[in-house]
Amino acid sequence: MVLDSGAQAYDQAPTSPPTSLLSLRHRLKPSDRDGPPLYPWSQSLALPVALAVPPALQPQPEQQPFSQMHLGHRGHMCRSESTYSVNSTGRRGRGTLGRPPPGQRRNPGGGHSASKSPCMLVALRPTNVDREGDKFFQSHYTYNPQFEYQEPMPTAVLKYCEASGQFIHQAVGITEAVLEKFGTYEHFEAATGRQLLTKCQIRSIVGKYMQKEGCVEEVVVQLSEDLLSQAVMMVENGRPTLAVNLTGARQYWLEGMLWHEIGTHYLRGGNNARQPWHNAEGRLRYGLRPANPTRRQPFLWRALFQDLARYVRDADVRCEYCARAKRGQTDTSLKDQVYLNGILCILGHRQTVDFPLLTSPGKVSYEDVDHLRPHGVLDNTRVPHLMQDLARYRQQLEHIMATNRLDVAELGRLLPD
Template identity: 25%
Template sequence: MRKKKEKSRKASSAPRRTNSIVIQSFDETPNRFKSKLDPINHLELRDNFLERGQIPQFQIRASHNQRARHIDIKFDLLPEAVAVLEKVCSMFGSGDVFLKKTFGDKITVDEATDKVKGYLYENNCNNQVKICWSKDLLCSGKMCWHGPCIQANRPEARTFNLLLQNSKENMFLSEHGIICLADHEIGTHYLRMYNDGLQPWFSQRQQFGIGRLRSKKLLETEEGLATINTMLKAKHQLLWKPALLYYTACKSLEMSFQQLYDHLGTYVRDSNYRWKLVMRVKRVLDNVNDVGGYGKDQCYFTGAVQLLRNIDETDFVLLYSGRISVEELPRIRRLARMNCIKLPTFLQDVGKYKQNLWNIAVVNNLVSKDKLPSKRAKLKKINISVNIPSAKKYSKSCQPSKKTVRTFCNRIAPQSSSIMSPIPYSPHKWMLSKRPRSCPNTFEKSKEKPQPLWKC
């Protein structure tokens, strides 16, 4: 009996394939999926802080140069972030109520897996992405890819893994939230990663004048685009979470770990979520009681505001050609291979997609209603009518047949001609250049034939 139980446990941990989609579950996230900025034993440190009040001392594998890469914190968009937070508090009372009403009730892991599988089939990604559930994942979701080195330039040999947090702390593990998370991870990160492998600059970005994959501009465009795509199908399209991340980074320069944790209680009641916010900012410090923090999480709100304030000037289809920033769009316009890329379903209608972005910008007070694009008046199609002299003036011998008159009318004013036609049709130009042989001639023919000049 013991042997049978051991076999059953091993089989449950092994990956299972359902309809060409591989699904795995981990109690502990593998090291290949972890970042060097992830603290070691963060679950134990969280329990000690919440239950005993013990201030944590984080240990991370990142070097000092990697810690200082995004140490600078900006205050440019602090008024916009505070306005979003105050609007959520005035409408819902707290961020916890906002999340519940925005993403719906909680669902099980099996129900969430079925919805993610349906999303993959809908976007034709079922044979390329693996779904991995992990209990100790720091974030709600994460997209990773592995394969040969970039210089090998073999995109077909790459494997993609969608990591999802399997715990009650995952705010997107809900009825509508799982689809919003799929728009973030699959509809944005995965498709841009996949399309980037098909472009000529994939293995030689510097030779084409394109920035590095870890550049700050690319990070803002990548996460900003994913942020606004997350709110496309949400019931309330307020950018509360990215605004809170931006606000937390700004307040870290004034407060210690404990002070910042207590201060965020005005916007969030959930103690676990507040711990995660403060941990993400203070994890790079040797002593968390010092002021300062990690400003990388500001890219979510910064990139979203940049895109929402330049909707008409941004080519979103070209932006999906690869992992590129907004500033690099003019450079790659003639280089990008657009006939082989994949686009998400919500970008099939670009006009409708931009209209949704305008709604998000107005709801978050990022654009005034006066600057919204006016609805263009639809022009009515007006058929061109041409008066043709009647055939009664001519004798029966010169009178054209009905078929000739019908073809003549269609050639002058075809049925499909209208003001909306992209190539305007000029009947006068045709009449001067060509005329059917059977067309009647109103001028009398001269009886004497003209003589050549050399006989005169």
């Protein structure tokens, strides 16, 4: 693992209330604090579907010191699930990158080879997000922001429109279950996330997690305050890079984020690089479904913001959620991405899904796994450590179903066979 916290200066948080779209970030900066010691990780918390961490899966305190980690290398990926690459004009890593991972060659000029494609989630961050946020607040929440981007996004990024709102009942039910237990989003955040972590604490937790997955020194870690998402896995200057948002790295949330970014995106990305469908031509040849479906019916920014008021009081937090849903768009009255469909599909078929097989072929959807099985390179692929005990893993899925009040019979009616 190579750590890169950047060269930016971190100021003290202002005391005045935020007035712009992303001013919440300045209010939450944790990096100048030492912070209290970490609590044990064994506390059981009921979380919504994207954050549910059953007691048996919550990480236990590690006894092995960080300095004694095994430094062995494993396979290297070319692209990650969540992003593409950052070229030489993109946001550069500012720390020492160390030696390349296995199989990574240096180019004749001495640098790392890099794709010309921009990192998706970095490119999807608007350059005028604060200015448009100010306009939105000044309009008394009636203006739909018009975003600008440093690079034009490929039309393929936003062209998919196969998803629907058929699971809106489940989405509202999950949110209302959280409000019933915690009262407000702010109470939920404080109770389930606990305190923001310092940079030192983040480094320690990330390092221990990478040791579990056997990928120490394969991934560069950047600590940033300039992300719309909590974290993003990308390839920057030829190196797999995990950018962690300092303003969202909370005590009980960080490891769950690592399960997603490293255990899902990085490992699946490495597996995907071995497959005949690792590029656009291969995906077309095998008829694979899009990785990021979008909503067919438009949902205005202002309508989404107002609808979220039922669940989140803080206007800045609501704006952040809107920005995440609408990133990549210029006109924010257009369609946005849909994620709930996928997790509910997996939960609905949790008794029959072959989870290691779902991970081994790389970046493929649940619906495509069976017909790809004869064509995939499945030997020596990497599976997250959480799936080593499948009986236990399936128990945690049952816990997630119960925590989020998901009805098996109702999902059965909504989901195809």
